Amino acid sequence: MKYLIALAVLASATASVSESAVQAMQADETPMFRSIRAMGGSNRNYFVTDIFWGDYTNNLQYKNRFASWVxxxxxxxxxxxxxxxxxxxxxxxxxxxxxxxxxxxxSSGNNVILTNWGA
Known part of the structure; x- marks a missing residue:
């Protein structure tokens, strides 16, 4: 009986490690794009990136990098x-x-500028 419980615990731990590894790998494989626009004045430019693959939870990093690039x-x-x-x-x-x-x-009057920026 102890042997079966140990095998069950081992199998459960292995499965959760595998799922975590898969989720971590998939996190860097989300197709996404960013856009940015000025908030005031007569500037109606609206910049849009190309599609890039990355981790959606890194939004702030992508935002700052794209803003610096623009x-x-x-x-x-x-x-x-x-x-x-x-x-x-x-x-x-x-x-x-x-x-x-x-x-x-x-359609709403913005000057859309498509960029080839990617993370």
């Missing part, structure tokens, strides 16, 4: 900006979502 490549956004991050279940879903966002922003 400021370096397009000039200062004036200090205040809004940044957004979306993801899809797969690459095609992420592109479809990005295309909808781009269309919505262009």
């Amino acid at each position: 400021n370096a490549n397009y000039g200062s956004m004036g200090g205040q900006y809004a940044s957004y991050c979306w993801y899809g279940d797969d690459e095609n879903a992420a592109y479809e979502k990005r295309d909808r966002v781009v269309h919505e922003k262009r």
Whole structure:
């Protein structure tokens, strides 16, 4: 009986380690994109990244890196900006979502600038 309990505990521990390893691996494999826009003035620029694969829980890191990149490549956004991050279940879903966002922003009068930035 002790042998069976030990095997059950070992199997359970192995399964949870395997699930954790798989979840950690999948966390870096989420297709997503970021966008950023200035918050004031006449600047209607709305910057959108390409789809990149990463860990969605690192939103702040991606936000800061993309904002720094936009400021370096397009000039200062004036200090205040809004940044957004979306993801899809797969690459095609992420592109479809990005295309909808781009269309919505262009329809509302924003100057959408598609970038090839990726994390």
